[in-house]
Amino acid sequence: MPTNDIAALPTTLLPSLLPALLRASVTLSVAAIAVFALRLPLRRCFGPGVAYAAWLAVPLCALAALMPAAPEGSVLALRGAPTALSFAATMRELAPVSPSMGVSGYIVMAWLTGALGAAALQIVRQRTYRRSLGKLTRRDGIAYTESLHAGPALVGLWRPIVVVPADFDGRYTPGERALILAHERTHASRRDPLANAAGAALRCLNWFNPLIHIAERLMRADQELACDASVMRRHPNARRSYANAMLKTQLSAIAAPLACQWQSTHPLKERIMSLNRTTPYALRMTGRLLIAAAMATGSWAAWAAQDTSKGELYDVAVKLNVDGAKSTPHLHTHGGEPASFRSGQGAQQWRAQLTLKPAGDGKMFISAIVTHAGKPVSKPGLLVALGEPATIKIDTEDKSHMEMELTVTQLPK
Known part of the structure; x- marks a missing residue:
């Protein structure tokens, strides 16, 4: 979390x-x-x-x-x-x-x-x-x-x-x-x-x-x-x-x-x-x-017969920069399950949902839904290697800026 x-x-x-x-x-x-x-x-x-x-x-x-x-x-x-x-x-x-x-x-x-x-x-x-x-x-x-x-x-x-x-x-x-x-x-x-x-x-x-x-x-x-x-x-x-x-x-x-x-x-x-x-x-x-x-x-x-398998467990290390305010949160999530977080307050609040899907050969596809002030601003997708950082940068019309560097590693069960 x-x-x-x-x-x-x-x-x-x-x-x-x-x-x-x-x-x-x-x-x-x-x-x-x-x-x-x-x-x-x-x-x-x-x-x-x-x-x-x-x-x-x-x-x-x-x-x-x-x-x-x-x-x-x-x-x-x-x-x-x-x-x-x-x-x-x-x-x-x-x-x-x-x-x-x-x-x-x-x-x-x-x-x-x-x-x-x-x-x-x-x-x-x-x-x-x-x-x-x-x-x-x-x-x-x-x-x-x-x-x-x-x-x-x-x-x-x-x-x-x-x-x-x-x-x-x-x-x-x-x-x-x-x-x-x-x-x-x-x-x-x-x-x-x-x-x-x-x-x-x-x-x-x-x-x-x-x-x-x-x-x-x-x-x-x-x-x-x-x-x-x-x-x-x-x-x-x-x-x-x-x-x-x-x-x-x-x-x-x-x-x-x-x-x-x-x-x-x-x-x-x-x-x-x-x-x-x-x-x-x-x-x-x-x-x-x-x-x-x-x-x-x-x-x-x-x-x-219900399917309870949740896939592998991953750690997502995030280096977040929102209009100059920096933080380094971590998310723990299973493959295929959405993990969500937010930053900021009120009309300047950013929200992001990340979903990880294994792509084989030690790679992971990250699909994201990013909203700002309650409105969707971007739906980026990234193909990254486990342990290697990947960066998403988003700028809005009101000059707000968010940058997040994501590093995904697999956790033992």
Whole structure:
């Protein structure tokens, strides 16, 4: 770090978010593709509940990729294996972090704007759905809407309520009503509204990624099939009544981002056909164990595959002359990482960022971004030999002058 009147510059928050965003997005995509490929085989072999549980791997792997990486040289770390996460590393090199806004800052700003816009759209849709229910009349622990086309559904996150259409008592038989309520209460016991909220949040944060939009829709479909299967295990002789209740339920024209709607967008024929499939308990438990092991392995891989190598460590000895004021700071930095310093105060302050990249044959390429009074004045590049001094001289229109002599030496690890 620099000494005397030279102080290290903190990197700005927005550009520093870019590597984490890229890593999380790539990990989400890889995990989603894996679940796409496995959900149908899992459903056939172990039942819809196991296929639905597999979607938990998507956010878990993303969270694992955002955790601090394993220490370099750790036996837990994966090194040298080609993974999709290398794409994030490539993008980070194309849009490096800088003390000013830079390309990476604008990328993060665009992402944040899109995420806020997507969240606002989800809120509007949820409120529109809630208004479509009209005034709710509570009776016998359920809420009747004013509409004939809204519900049955489970609405709410923390204290969800079962919402049914105004003609619920007349449209369905007592047996069908009991099955519908069992279905919605199964959603409540499994905390499915919270899963829907998490899916909606991931869609907002990854508004630019079509894979996440597809994943959220398929997760909701698997959620309904898993709920159907759970109800059928408790009511094995009620398949015909359950199917009749599905056929009597109209598909709501207004989608609810957070609610669990009885008649989802999942193909009705597939839901009815799945009622005839029963998965033995032993297979369901085996599937759950396999999914738990796969999620643990995937999360570990997403965490351990992070690239923590920082390259060689270098010392940059600087002889600085700013308008006659001299100083001799030192910077310690890894190859490829920007190192920043400043000199002076107020409108006469100089700032410089240096990035070192090995060029082979004992040489180093130094790229610099120099600003004066908050404005960029020069972006010099130098090819220097290790241990040999190189000089950069800059003069501004207001007659200010900066000269820095740089000598780079490699430090032992």
